[in-house]
Amino acid sequence: MINLKTPEEIALMREAGRIAARVLQELEQALAVGVTTAHLDKLAEKLIRSLGGEPAFLGYQNFPASICTSINNEVVHGIPGLRRLQEGDIISIDVGVRFKGYYGDAAATFGVGAISAEARRLIQVTRASLERGIQAMQVGGYLSDISHAVQSFVEEHNFSVVRQYVGHGIGSQMHEEPQVPNFGRPGRGPLLQPGIALAIEPMVNAGHYEVKVLEDRWTVVTKDGSLSAHFEHTVALGEEGPEILTVL
Ligand code: MG
Secondary structure, three states, X not given: OOOOOOHHHHHHHHHHHHHHHHHHHHHHHHOXXXXXXXXXXXXXXXXXXXXXXXXXOOXXXXXXXXXXXXXXXXXXXXXXXXXXXXXXXXXEEEEEEEEOOEEEEEEEEEEOOOOOHHHHHHHHHHHHHHHHHHHXXXXXXXXXXXXXXXXXXXXXXXXXXXXXXXXXXXOOOOOXXXXXXXXXXXXXXXXXXXXXEEEEOOEEEOOOOOEEEOOOOOOEEEOOOOOEEEOEEEEEEEOOEEEEOOOO
16 A cells, blocks of 8 residues: 655655755765775764764664665675775665654765776666656656656666666655566556655666675675666655655
């Protein structure tokens, strides 16, 4: 069942989303060769709490950190630790914030120093595929219109969308119905109505779409070792169209 949000609920999600966006902005500024992902995690936790939020990922299914940091061939759910960023790395940072019982969830991929032309193109295409997905979230449309918009854009650019992990409804729970795949034919699934709130999050691989989970039981990597990027916004549908909540 899809839980439609009231304007009051959306207002709280806007606050949670603003904090998540602020964290991504600050972490981007902190990226540098030699910085550990654990340092980024500590910065994120401090900032979230100082802005009146709580880190939603910390302790979620026993996840040990406030953000996910996924580097290069890592797709999502990387655990911050002692790994130091290197020149040419790309890092996907995913952050979840709870504010007064409501959630915001956002992710972005950044380059560290000078990155390869392929990495740059992957990041651009993944970011643009999220924009396409958001534009496809319209009253009277169907959920899979979003999925189709993301997939078709990514494949036009000869990259692939991950199948095994998907976006999700969001609100007073971080993960609510419906699932939001980044692939599929348009015109299917639930009708999009005002009050629906979704975390739309394309995960895009430079190579094949297949992924596997490492022995730490969290980190998802590409099976073929290719680079992967991830962008995510929490978006609410209003009468006039989609509103991105994870913005400053
Ligand atoms: Mg999410």
